[in-house]
Amino acid sequence: MNVIDSHIHLIAQPHGHYQWLKLDNAPHWPNKARVVEQARLSTPQLPTPLISSGVVHIEAGFNNEHPWQEIAYVESLEIEQLRSVAYLDFSLPLAMFEQHLRKLTQYQSVVGVRDILEDSFDATFSQKDILDKFTMLANANLHFELQCNITLPNIVPTINQLLSDVPNLRCVICHAGISGLAQKSLDWNDYETAVHHLHCDRVFWKVSGIEMMLVGDDAEQEKMLKLQQRIIELLLLHCTAAHVMLASNFPVMYLMTTYQDYWHYWQENLPKDIFLTIAYSTPKQCYSF
Secondary structure, three states: OEEEEEEEOOOOOOOOOOHHHOOOOOOOOOOHHHHHHHHOOOOOOOOOOOEEEEEEEEOOOOOOOOOHHHHHHHHHOOOOOEEEEEEOOOOOOHHHHHHHHHHHOOOOOEEEEEEEOOOOHHHHHOOOOHHHHHHHHHHOOOEEEEEOEOOOOOHHHHHHHHHHHOOOOOEEEHHHHEOOOOHHHOOHHHHHHHHHHOOOOOEEEEEOOHHHHOOOOHHHHHHHHHHHHHHHHHHHHHOOHHHEEEOOOEOHHHHOOOHHHHHHHHHHHOOHHHHHHHHHHHHHHHOOO
């Protein structure tokens, strides 16, 4: 059974900045040392009988002032089936934004960009030139990976308007659209409403990063998997499986489980046709493998 892991972080320690991976820096996860240890390893290996048919590297803060340096490192690893999502700062002046975008498009693996907007969504979308930036991105045939809490009241209308204004833009919702939330803060009614109203042929949902909602001891692992199962079921209820992806968030998922156990669990606990679609077919389409 083939798998394309659509959300992993390939870390170049000690060369990159990676402020979030330093033990003394936020986020202050109880099991952060596990993540740091795994980040020193090479590309993770899937358990038998799963076969890797590709990975998608998501920017991890190698050097946000010169984000193409991270892509150059990742491509130097010579991974046969690789796609990359680079960092691009949407707060940059338009001319500098265009310059960074042009540099990123020179790299073969780059298919999209991400700018984490958990704390800056309103400021980002209030810029007068924000539509110009997204139009440039779409015209470069790159998609945008949105990482924020979509249950906040202004997020979904803003994204829907953006997709209307830029009709060739595609958007991937990272971490199922609940990034930055703790489990106790998640209102399921608000979440389901947001998912329902953000249904669009150019929107893809990526289920990963749920472990960040439940950082704690190993006893939380079962709770994490059940929470993720509920999220997958909700997304499949409102979207087709062709718009939902399952990914690992390596190495951060080591807060709760191992890479091999994570994929083994989903292979065993999802219907085979659903697993093959969200772990392989949809990522293959979304990331142009």
